[in-house]
Ligand code: HEM
């Protein structure tokens with residue numbers, strides 16, 4: 001039902017309106033591309049890619065921003081607002097926030113050197129959100145391979161898709177609280193990587209919880225296949241990262257990607273399209289929000 005040319009007559013300048021806003025946000029702060037890509041994932045796993053995540057909490061509405069996987073963690077909402085403002089100027093009332101984020105996620109990957117793909121469009125925006133869905137559906141950093149597999153499977157994504165999409169951790173940063181246990185307690189970690197990471201993440205819970213470390217230290221701002229090389233070197237930052245290469249069924253795919261960047265790139269593009277297909281609102285469902293943070 002979604003199509004790549006959905007706005008070709010109603011908003012022909014859509015792509016050329018979105019990309020410069022994404023570009024300037026990344027130029028201002030390199031990390032922002034990663035943050036936008038993650039917004040897409042955390043939204044699509046809760047009621048599909050309906051941008052439930054973008055809705056602000058109000059006195060009588062509880063959204064997803066304060067769910068555990070999102071609180072003090074997801075970021076980039078102001079950039080989505082800036083894109084929406086630019087798109088509303090070009091084509092008022094036509095383009096959904098749902099589609100804007102799908103385009104912005106693609107543009108972020110491209111700007112950081114990753115693959116491109118044709119974004120399917122025609123999604124509409126939710127009028128509801130689900131805090132419990134966010135808490136239950138989005139896998140946490142201490143998940144083992146079985147939990148990761150089942151949370152992706154619940155969204156119609158295969159284990160192969162999961163290993164591919166986890167390659168998004170080739171960019172961006174994580175807070176100490178999300179990897180403390182891995183770097184202090186796990187044994188499937190390179191010892192010098194563990195000690196260097198420990199230097200900015202104190203062992204005691206409550207101290208330095210928000211200190212950041214790069215998910216892929218060597219090429220933190222480049223979308224490449226280096227994440228998989230890290231896993232083979234036992235340099236995954238999160239417990240969940242290293243689970244993908246821990247003598248299990250996904251080891252072979254990690255190995256393939258570590259030596260074959262073009263296969264990773266083409267699989268990543270295909271998997272992003274697949275994730276973007278999760279339960280879209282179409283036709284008369286939902287609405288085209290005027291402001292991505294509030295229901296019309
Ligand atoms: C496989 C299961 C996954 C788990 C357990 C996981 C977990 C995490 C955690 C704990 C963080 C750090 C958050 C923080 O400290 O605030 C993070 C960051 C990130 N995740 Fe994932 N993630 C997964 C899959 C994905 C997928 C599928 C994508 C996108 C396709 C993605 C994109 C990102 C990005 C880009 C960042 C860095 C964000 C930034 O720097 O602002 N992750 N992830």
Ligand SMILES: [Ca+2]
Nearest residue numbers: 043046048052
């Ligand atoms: Ca959603």
Ligand SMILES: [Ca+2]
Nearest residue numbers: 170216219222
């Ligand atoms: Ca990288």
